[in-house]
Amino acid sequence: MKSYLLATLTVLLACCYIGTVFAADSDAGEMEMLVFPEAYKAMKVGNGGTISGVVKFEGDVPEKKALEITKDKQVCGADEKFDESLVVGEGNALKNTIVYLIDISTGKDFDKDAKVEIDQKGCKFTPHVQIVPVGERLTMLNSDKIMHNVHIFSKINKSVNKAQPKARRKMPLKAVKKAEGPVEVKCDVHGWMSAWISYVPHPYFAVTNEKGEFTLEDVPAGEYKLGYWHEACGTNSKAPVAVTVEAGGTITQNFTLKLK
Amino acid sequence: MRIRTVALLLILFGMFGVLSLTYAQNAPEASEKGKQVYENSCAHCHGTEGRGDGSAAENLLPKPRDFTRGLYKIRSTGTGELPTDQDLFDIITEGMPGSSMPPWDTALSANDRWEVVAYIKTFYDGFKEAETPPKQINLSGKVPYSEQSVETGKALYTELGCVECHGNIGRGDGTSAPDLTDEWGFQSWPANLTQGWNFRGGADTEDIFKRFVGGLAGSAMPAFEGDSFPGFGLTAEESSRMIELDNKDEMTEAEEEESAQLYEKYDAAVDIALNLAEGTELSAEEKQIYDDAMKVVYEKSWHLANYVKSLMPEKRPEPAIGNNVLRSQYIHGELPEMDNAAWETLEARYFPLVGQIVIEPRQFNPTIDAVNVKSYYNDTEVAFLFVWDDRTHTTDETDEETGKTLEDALAVQFPAKVPQGPTAPKPYFLWGGRLPVYLWHWKASAPEQVTELTAKGVNNAEVQEAQGELKAQATYTEGQYKLWVKRALKTEDKKDLQLDPGVFVPIAFSAWDGANGDVDTKRVMTSWYTFVLEPVPSSKRFIYPPVIALLSVGFLFGLRAFVQRRNSEE
Numbered sequence: 001m002k003s004y005l006l007a008t009l010t011v012l013l014a015c016c017y018i019g020t021v022f023a024a025d026s027d028a029g030e031m032e033m034l035v036f037p038e039a040y041k042a043m044k045v046g047n048g049g050t051i052s053g054v055v056k057f058e059g060d061v062p063e064k065k066a067l068e069i070t071k072d073k074q075v076c077g078a079d080e081k082f083d084e085s086l087v088v089g090e091g092n093a094l095k096n097t098i099v100y101l102i103d104i105s106t107g108k109d110f111d112k113d114a115k116v117e118i119d120q121k122g123c124k125f126t127p128h129v130q131i132v133p134v135g136e137r138l139t140m141l142n143s144d145k146i147m148h149n150v151h152i153f154s155k156i157n158k159s160v161n162k163a164q165p166k167a168r169r170k171m172p173l174k175a176v177k178k179a180e181g182p183v184e185v186k187c188d189v190h191g192w193m194s195a196w197i198s199y200v201p202h203p204y205f206a207v208t209n210e211k212g213e214f215t216l217e218d219v220p221a222g223e224y225k226l227g228y229w230h231e232a233c234g235t236n237s238k239a240p241v242a243v244t245v246e247a248g249g250t251i252t253q254n255f256t257l258k259l260k
Numbered sequence: 261m262r263i264r265t266v267a268l269l270l271i272l273f274g275m276f277g278v279l280s281l282t283y284a285q286n287a288p289e290a291s292e293k294g295k296q297v298y299e300n301s302c303a304h305c306h307g308t309e310g311r312g313d314g315s316a317a318e319n320l321l322p323k324p325r326d327f328t329r330g331l332y333k334i335r336s337t338g339t340g341e342l343p344t345d346q347d348l349f350d351i352i353t354e355g356m357p358g359s360s361m362p363p364w365d366t367a368l369s370a371n372d373r374w375e376v377v378a379y380i381k382t383f384y385d386g387f388k389e390a391e392t393p394p395k396q397i398n399l400s401g402k403v404p405y406s407e408q409s410v411e412t413g414k415a416l417y418t419e420l421g422c423v424e425c426h427g428n429i430g431r432g433d434g435t436s437a438p439d440l441t442d443e444w445g446f447q448s449w450p451a452n453l454t455q456g457w458n459f460r461g462g463a464d465t466e467d468i469f470k471r472f473v474g475g476l477a478g479s480a481m482p483a484f485e486g487d488s489f490p491g492f493g494l495t496a497e498e499s500s501r502m503i504e505l506d507n508k509d510e511m512t513e514a515e516e517e518e519s520a521q522l523y524e525k526y527d528a529a530v531d532i533a534l535n536l537a538e539g540t541e542l543s544a545e546e547k548q549i550y551d552d553a554m555k556v557v558y559e560k561s562w563h564l565a566n567y568v569k570s571l572m573p574e575k576r577p578e579p580a581i582g583n584n585v586l587r588s589q590y591i592h593g594e595l596p597e598m599d600n601a602a603w604e605t606l607e608a609r610y611f612p613l614v615g616q617i618v619i620e621p622r623q624f625n626p627t628i629d630a631v632n633v634k635s636y637y638n639d640t641e642v643a644f645l646f647v648w649d650d651r652t653h654t655t656d657e658t659d660e661e662t663g664k665t666l667e668d669a670l671a672v673q674f675p676a677k678v679p680q681g682p683t684a685p686k687p688y689f690l691w692g693g694r695l696p697v698y699l700w701h702w703k704a705s706a707p708e709q710v711t712e713l714t715a716k717g718v719n720n721a722e723v724q725e726a727q728g729e730l731k732a733q734a735t736y737t738e739g740q741y742k743l744w745v746k747r748a749l750k751t752e753d754k755k756d757l758q759l760d761p762g763v764f765v766p767i768a769f770s771a772w773d774g775a776n777g778d779v780d781t782k783r784v785m786t787s788w789y790t791f792v793l794e795p796v797p798s799s800k801r802f803i804y805p806p807v808i809a810l811l812s813v814g815f816l817f818g819l820r821a822f823v824q825r826r827n828s829e830e
Contacts, residue, residue, distance in 0.1 A: 070435070070439065071424075071435040071436060072435075137534060146421075147420070147421025147424050149480075149482040150482075151480070151482065153443055155329065158330075158340045158386075159329075159331065159443060159477070159478070160339075160340065161339075161475055161477070161479075161480070161481070161482040161483060162339065162475075162482050162483055162485070162488055163420065163421065163482040163483070163484050163488045164488070165419065165420045165421050165488065165489070165490055166419075166421065166490075167419070167490030167491070167502075167503045167506060168488065168489075168490045169506070170527075171487070171488075171530075172530060172531075172534060173534075174340070174534050174537045174538055175534075175538055188425070188436065188439075188440055188441075188480035188482070189421070189424045189425070189436045190436070191436065191439035191440070191441075
């Protein structure tokens with residue numbers, strides 16, 4: 001009787017194992033996503049450390065792809081626009097990379113004064129990558145005085161598709177409850193417009209600037225996994241970098257990314 | 261026959277009423293029965309796991325709904341809300357016109373449809389997690405249809421940017437139309453607002469209002485809910501003043517202050533709307549501000565719905581059969597040119613087009629609804645005016661898959677010889693076969709030219725040696741083609757069809773929308789219809805009736821005289 005039970009248990013366990021392996025395999029898209037801690041608790045951080053670095057691009061830099069402006073040319077076509085999925089600057093600096101702490105569970109609170117905005121100017125979203133704290137409103141600006149629609153392709157939260165008529169200069173959007181990212185933002189009226197947002201549960205996220213630089217400040221001392229995401233280069237979610245932050249210390253962690 | 265159908269429908273609807281009442285608002289718990297019905301009737305398109313990836317899905321556009329994301333286009337609820345059970349039940353019952361989703365009112369019992377509703381909801385956890393029922397759009401403030409409401413709606417149509425996708429007069433030909441995709445990356449054409457019968461969720465003013473306010477989740481159609489409106493929270497006058505001030509290059513100090521005040525009121529109302537959407541309890545005062553603001557934007561939305569309603573005929577035109585057969589009208593002298601007002605006096609005949617699905621490559625997802633036709637003839641010639649809506653003007657595009665040139669086109673098909681009598685065989689409807697057909701082939705890249713073809717099959721068409729007997733003019737404006745063609749009734753060319761008044765001639769059409777990938781047999785078409793050069797009523801009608809009348813009167817007088825004489829003899 002006991003051996004039966006044992007055998008059944010073994011088979012069940014094996015099934016579970018195979019199940020998870022297959023589930024992980026079938027969902028390759030997961031690897032493109034950011035990884036969030038299960039819970040996060042904000043507290044005061046005294047004498048935290050800093051993680052900074054530069055993200056560079058490795059490989060032949062593809063030629064910049066000019067976007068085809070198909071309408072509203074007076075507003076949208078004032079200057080030439082390029083596809084921003086890969087912006088490589090001087091010295092191969094890689095812009096628009098998200099660098100973040102994967103497994104932090106306690107740390108500082110969000111900077112409540114920071115403006116969470118994306119502008120629609122010249123039929124282009126600025127910035128191209130934006131971090132949106134969970135529970136805060138993303139404000140869409142319309143500097144163009146033409147009709148746009150804000151279409152956010154969320155899958156975990158409800159997707160949003162809201163018109164922003166020409167006279168609507170500033171449109172805050174309903175805050176979301178769940179962490180999710182990155183999520184593409186598009187304008188259907190001007191199909192070439194594209195940006196990425198991430199709804200995040202903690203403030204340890206940075207987006208690299210033109211020089212490829214990022215800084216994460218006020219990190220409580222401890223060991224962390226450092227992750228990145230880039231639209232064209234993917235993530236390191238499978239093998240994040242381990243870093244050790246000391247109280248008041250600064251560590252440098254650079255990344256070199258290739259096209260995925 | 262028709263009465264019987266109507267009676268049957270009434271009885272059926274009556275039954276639905278009773279059955280839906282017994283189920284109140286909510287579908288039953290998901291059951292094995294629902295799964296079974298789903299797998300038998302729905303899974304072919306929607307997939308066994310509800311991902312919209314059934315075996316038939318590949319060929320369909322719009323794609324079958326993916327139920328795993330909880331995104332439903334046709335809802336009675338606001339943006340970001342799930343549909344009600346009744347919404348799901350109604351869509352299953354009524355189907356979605358203009359898509360491949362058929363009505364299931366006869367194929368599935370109401371009971372089965374409710375079971376399916378319950379089962380479909382299991383594909384998306386949000387249904388289970390939802391703590392409150394979805395918020396329905398309030399329809400109580402409906403503004404009745406009136407000229408004035410339509411005018412107000414028309415201004416809003418431009419102001420709110422509807423033209424960008426739906427085009428200046430609603431034919432779905434806006435400048436953004438060709439690039440629209442849904443959230444799954446599939447092409448998504450904006451509705452042609454003049455063809456209400458193709459609206460997925462119905463074309464009643466209420467339906468239009470709900471689609472506008474709630475958006476079509478997962479598609480490119482955004483929601484124009486509450487605070488989307490510029491000046492939300494302001495009165496109609498205040499919001500136009502705000503926009504007026506916004507558009508000024510320079511403001512005086514007083515104007516700046518006025519603008520700032522308006523914006524303050526506006527921002528406060530938006531804040532309240534967002535608080536409500538995020539689940540914050542509103543104070544009585546805030547509730548009042550919100551309700552007042554919504555009243556203003558909903559009134560605007562009703563005007564817009566009334567305007568959209570005004571763009572479409574009351575119902576889909578009857579196809580050109582029976583009483584509606586295409587009759588070419590005789591006129592003396594020159595036939596009218598394309599832009600002659602004489603065409604306005606004729607009523608067009610409506611030839612619905614369907615995708616060609618007999619021969620590869622097939623067209624499962626037609627974008628051209630129909631071709632509308634008028635015709636005049638005189639003693640020597642006949643002229644036709646063909647009108648059809650096409651969202652895009654495509655003259656030279658290359659198909660990425662096949663490398664073929666894509667362009668808009670129309671073909672008018674006749675038998676090479678008119679069949680003798682109504683029972684005589686006609687050529688095969690798809691460009692002939694054993695019996696040949698005679699074709700007029702027009703292409704958007706050469707709008708003044710119509711090529712005559714003789715075909716004995718869809719891949720066996722020959723350009724006729726003798727050309728140039730046809731005159732053509734064409735225009736493309738606001739998402740609509742107009743093609744005018746003129747030909748002699750009789751020609752020298754033996755391969756041409758010869759036309760005589762009073763003879764019923766089979767006629768059929770093929771059309772290509774280049775932007776929809778139409779090329780060769782991938783096209784939309786009709787089967788055989790009929791047209792006739794309406795015979796000129798003979799001038800004898802002015803002679804015979806009076807003569808007969810005179811004779812009758814004479815006969816009566818004679819009879820009277822005869823009877824009188826006989827009576828007097830007695």
